[in-house]
Amino acid sequence: MNSQPAFVLVLLFLVASLSPLAELESTHDSMLAPNARATGVDLTVNDVSFSYTSSSDEARYRMFSSNHPIPLFNRPAELYVVDTVVDVPIYVELTIENLGTNPSGTIDVQLKILHDEYQLFEMVNVTQQMSALNGGSSNSIGFTVTPTYAGNHSLQAIATSTVLDDQPSNNQYNRHFTVASHYFNCDDLSLWTTTNEWGTNSDTSLSEGSACHVGNGEASTYGASTTSLLETPTIDMSDAVNAPTKTNGVSFFYTGSSQQGDEMKFSIKNGVSGQISELGTLSGTIDQAFLDGASWQTFSVANQGATSPLVPASSSAFSSATTFQFVFTSNAIDNDIGFWLDDIVIVYDQKVKPKEYAISSTGVSTNGALPGDWGSVGIALTNDGNISDYVMPSVENLPVDWDVYFAHDSGVSINTQTGVLLAPGETKIIHMKLMPDENATTGFNQLVFTATSSQHQSVNTSLPVQFQVLPDREPLIIQPEERPSCPPGYTCPFDVEIQNIGDATDVFDLVLDQLALPSGWGVQFSWAQSTSILVRADQPVLVGLSMTVPLDATPDTVVSFSLQATSQNNTEKYHSLNIGVAASMISEAYVGMTSSQASHDWFVDAGESKTVSFTIWNNASRQDIFSMTVEYEPKGMWMIEQPSRPDAVINPGGTTTFTAVVTAPDNAQAGEQAPALTPKITSERSGMSIEGDAFEGIKVSTIRNLGLSLVDAPDKLRPGASNKFVFDLVNNGNGPASALLAAETLPSTWSVSYRVDGENTTGPIALNSHQEGTNNITVEGYIYLPSEESASVIHTLTFTVSDAMGEVDIDASDNSASIDTITASVRIPSLEGSSASTYAMVGTTVSVQANLTNIGNAMDDGIIVKGMYSSSPPNAGIVAFFSTGIGSTSKPTNEAVEIMLAPNQYTHLTMDLILPHDLMLNTRIVVSFEVIAGMNEEQQPYQLSYDALIIVDQQRKLSGELSEPSGLIHATGVGVPLFVNLSSTSSQTEMVMLQVDAPDDWQIVCNGVLVGDEGQNLSFEAGHLTPQLTDVPCTLHRMAGPLEEKVSFSVTSIDGQITWEDAQVFTFAERANDDVSMNIEVIAGGMAGVLAFTLLLTVLLRKRNAAPIFEEDETKEFVPEITQAGPPVSNGPPVSQGTEDNVIETTTTMPTEVPHPPLPDGGLPAGWTMEQWKHYGDQYLNRLEGQA
DSSP states (O other): OOOOOOOOOSSSSGGGGHHHHHHOOEEEGGGGGGOOOSSSSSSSEEEEEEEEESHHHHHHHHHGSOOOBBBBBOOOOOOSBBBTTOOOOOEEEEEEOOOOOOOOEEEEEEEEEEETTSSSSSEEEEEEOOOOOOOOOOOEEEEOOOOSSSEEEEEEEEEESSBBBGGGGGGGEEEEEESSEEEEEOOOTTSEEOOOOOOOEEEEEEEESSSEEESSSSTTTOOOOOEEEOOOOOOOOOTTTTSSSSEEEEEEEEEEEOTTOEEEEEEETTTOOOOEEEEEEESSSSSSSOOTTTTEOOOEEETEEEEOOEEEEEOGGGTTTEEEEEEOOOOOOOOEEEEEEEEEEEEEOOOOGGGOOOOOEEEEEEEOOTTTTTTEEEEEEEEEESOOEEEEEEHHHHHHHEEEEEEEETTOOTTTOOOOEETOOEEEEEEEEEETTOOOSSSSEEEEEEESSSTTTTOEEEEEEEEEEEEEOEEEEEESSSSOOOOOTTTEEEEEEEEEEEOOOEEEEEEEEEEOOOOOEEEOOOTTTEEEEEEBBBBOOEEEEEEEEOOOOHHHHHHHHEEEEEEOOOOOOOEEEEEEEEEEOOOOOOEEEEEHHHSSSEEEEETTTEEEEEEEOOOSSSSSEEEEEEOOOTTTOOOOEESSOOEEEEOOTTTEEEEEEEOOOTOOOTTOOOOOOEEEETTTTTEEEEEEHHHHHHHEEOOOEEEEEEEEESSOOOOEEEEEEEEEEEEEESOOEEEEEEEETTOTEEEEEEEETEEEOOEEEEEEOOOSSEEEEEEEEEEETTTTTOTTTTEEEEEEETTOOOOOSGGGGGGGEEEEEOOOOOOEEEEEOOEEEEEEETEEEEEEEEEEEEEEESSEEEEEEEEEEESSSTTTTTTEEOOSSSSSSSBBBOOOEEEEEOOOOOEEEEEEEEEEEEOOTTTEEEEEEEEEESSSSOOEEEEEEEEEEEEEEEEOOEEEEEEEOOEEEETTSSSSEEEEEEEEOOOOOOOEEEEOOOTTEEEEEEEEEEEOTTTTEEEHHHHHHHHHOEEEEEEEESSSSSSSSEEEEEEEETTTSSSSEEEEEEEOOOOTTTTTOOOOOOSSOOOOOOHHHHHHHHHHHHHHHHOOOOOOOOOOOOOOBOSSSSSSOOOSOOOOOTTTOOOOOOOOOOOOOOOOOOTTTSSSOOOOHHHOOOOHHHHHHHHHHHHO
């Protein structure tokens, strides 16, 4: 049979029985409200409804939810269990009505949902605004909320207008709000436990199309004698509230039928303890045929003051593994269709999660306390959580025997079992009352205040607290050890000690009470004594007083006065004391030393004693009694034994003696003086004290006791090196000492030096005494042996110590230290050379030399030497020869060469360098010698090196060239011009000689001067920075002789070190008879002819130089003139005296002007003419280009 689309709900209870359920319904405050007012505003919330926010949620949960009506299901509106399910959104709609007559203004609508098991836990608190309502109108507003806690809760809706409400008491709407923890639709049993005939069935259902069914469907019957179990998945209900105030349990709809003896029981099982609690039983027939639609039933149970479908379940069954069981049993007699269950709902009150709790604390105030009194610490406790909570206060680190309790700000004590109730956001001030025990130490005590949530121990707050035990202040007056006394007719001072037996500094006020003093007696504060005194704990203060005794007072009369000291901080703390004072006799006495007592030997050894004797004279007319003592300032460990005899009774004019013993410390230093002793006597009768002169003659004798011990010494002595010895020098005397060290058996060629604390010392070594601290010192001795000292010789070395002042040592047995040692075989190389730089000239040879010596005492046959050089900038033309001085051959450079040297033998390491002529000036050449030889103290070979710097800063260089030959055949009688161009780049001034080798009867004039056999002197400044140039103008004349010959030119320095040579071939033609006609007077031979010829040539050349340039074909008569610079331009040899008027007639045809080379930027060079530039300008420019 198929289920019908419509259902009929058969209720098991009468409508009247729903009255308890109705108590769960809303209590509407407006039911008590009066009718709407004629004026004003009167808001009320008159309705609330719920609906799920999604169709799927509505389909799953509507059957037992308060949303109503349910389509095609006639469930009464009052018959529901929950309003929603935990963590499922629900839409809450509120209806607000204005019962007044005036517009309300904007309305704030607040919705709260509170957990009923806690005070002031607002799970939901939201507010929305609604537009104003006119009088008599209403409107709705909705909230979507998602409850996070299951259980029985309360809903509050409050409407508040911006306009004053005439009746605010009806503004709030209250109702319950129940949230299911679980809701099962019997659509999927995969996580359930099922046995036998339990399963899902769609013959009839209320939601999701299927129901839980035990049996075999509507068309069949269940089996006989069977037991079938249906059990929910395990549910964690450990967060259930203990002893909830409202019903917790389970409910469901059911239908179907069973025969007599067959039944279904449902129970709750505590999976932790295994306990099963039966909740109810189903049996009989509800609906046996579904042709007309199924009739479904549920429960009606009165519990906790309300009636609802919930079947109560004990909270004791709620655990971390709780299940609900449905067990169907059948007998063997009759069978039926079985039961269907649907919409199983579970409700229990969940505990609030720890995250809702939060507590904080801050310090407010601290009031310390005296020991035995109460103090307090004020603390502000704040509930920072979302739920009210009882907070439990406590304290940690409380000292033993202290008392503590907690109190509200009002003073009422806090119950430590219930604590302090705090609403969400509420702050309360509480006080931690503390009483230190009576013996508590003053000062701050570190305590920790803790407040813990009563619901969750993990929720707490801690506050470090400093509580001060306040110091007490209490005065105490000390009775003087000796009764103050004063002779009659005198005023005498005395002191009274005031102590503070409390723990803190205080000011005590002093008051004298003299009422008990007889007439004429008086006690008063000293004139400088204040009556308010500052007294620190454990630092007594002496109060200065004075007493006045009347003249007629009888000696030994005793009277008293009262002194009181009161604390200013606590006037309850005071002390009063009666102090006795007496009249005494007048003593007249003297104490001191006689001459015989003072004339002893007062030097004392350390640790020994001396007895000092003093005498007392009684010069009074009455018998007196004296106590005696010696006063001194304590000094170090000196011991003074006071007189041990009893008080001395001395008759008038009598004397007596007493002694004191002075003992020097065991560590007393020489010359140390004992404390000064001042004898003092005090009359027992008058109270007068008499002091004698101080005695300070005792001194400590001097003891000298030096000691020397050898701490470390080398196994062998290395010649040519300093050998280290280590000594321990100690002063065992009783005073500082100066010690002299000596090496008694040291050979005369050896030397010794000493070092103390890294400093060389040559004189006495100062030592402290052991009384002053460290009395020993480490001395390093360095013995130097000459390198030529023979090897394997045994020496006994003895070192001694003595007092520098010549005082005798009391124990000479430790004043020396000896050692037998042997000289070692050593091979020590020494490499020495000049440290100065060497300066050299380009093109010369330079040598560098260093001396290599074996300064050891043994043959060294494994000496490795190497010679190297490098230049900057590099030059491959440098030729080097390396010589070791042993053997005659040159050694290769930059290669190791092995040689041997006997003891004290030396050799020369030499590097000869041939410097090429093309070496750049200022070239740096480093010559290095490296030596590996011998063996040091660490058994490593010595590695020596010597570097020498050669600076090539000199050169001598002269270059020259002749002007290019023209290749023409020159006419005899016409001068041939040429240039000798010289350049000096020497680094010094050069003086040179220009010489010309020409055929006989040929002549050459340079610089306007005939060059003879002696040549012509020229000079150059240093030209290594700027080349020095000299262009020598010359003219060659053929007077006779060969027509063609070579003319040689040479330039040589005066010292002959630099030379330049060159030559050119010149060709002449005989002159025609008609070319030039002149009368030549033959000059007789000899020097006069030469001089006349030279003079004539000079005049001729000068005139030719001054001659103007003629136009073409113009004939002029002129006198030749010699030019002073530039190439000559004359046309013809020098001439002798001509005709009678010395006029030479000649006809010259000027050639057409030829083009000339471009002029330099500065114009014609100095001394040049344009004619000269036309012929020789190219050579000039070429030279300049070559120099660049």
